[in-house]
Amino acid sequence: MRSICTKRFVLLHLSILLFSATGIFSKLVANSVNSYGIFHVNTFIFAGLMLINCAVYALFWQQNLKYFDVNVAYAHRAVYNVWSLLWAVLIFSEKVTVGNIIGTVLIIGGIWVIQSE
Numbered sequence: 001m002r003s004i005c006t007k008r009f010v011l012l013h014l015s016i017l018l019f020s021a022t023g024i025f026s027k028l029v030a031n032s033v034n035s036y037g038i039f040h041v042n043t044f045i046f047a048g049l050m051l052i053n054c055a056v057y058a059l060f061w062q063q064n065l066k067y068f069d070v071n072v073a074y075a076h077r078a079v080y081n082v083w084s085l086l087w088a089v090l091i092f093s094e095k096v097t098v099g100n101i102i103g104t105v106l107i108i109g110g111i112w113v114i115q116s117e
Contacts, residue, residue: 008067012076015060018053020083024091025050075114078107 028046036042064073082104088094 008064009076011060012064012068012073013079015057015064016077016079017083018060019057019077020080020087021053022050022057023080023084024087025053027092072114075111078111081107 025046029043029050032040032042032046061073068076085096085100085104089096
């Protein structure tokens, strides 16, 4: 039984990871608009990828809600912020501030508190 629960939590977090790619595509759309304009092919490609990613995530999210209470699943969704911070650093070479780290620790702490109840 424990491995089934662990598997479900892994799938939940993989779907959240998938959703975090929306932020990547969104930033790429914004960069494309700034560099080339709204009607450039790159803008349309990244916007299309963002929409497809959201649609696939929505399907996975609905499947996850079959196995988790909404409050538990939604609390775990806050991990999106951790992934977004990681992508900002790794993909876009943005700087991490002390406030970013404190916020991330608070998010993880909140998830831990919700999960332990």
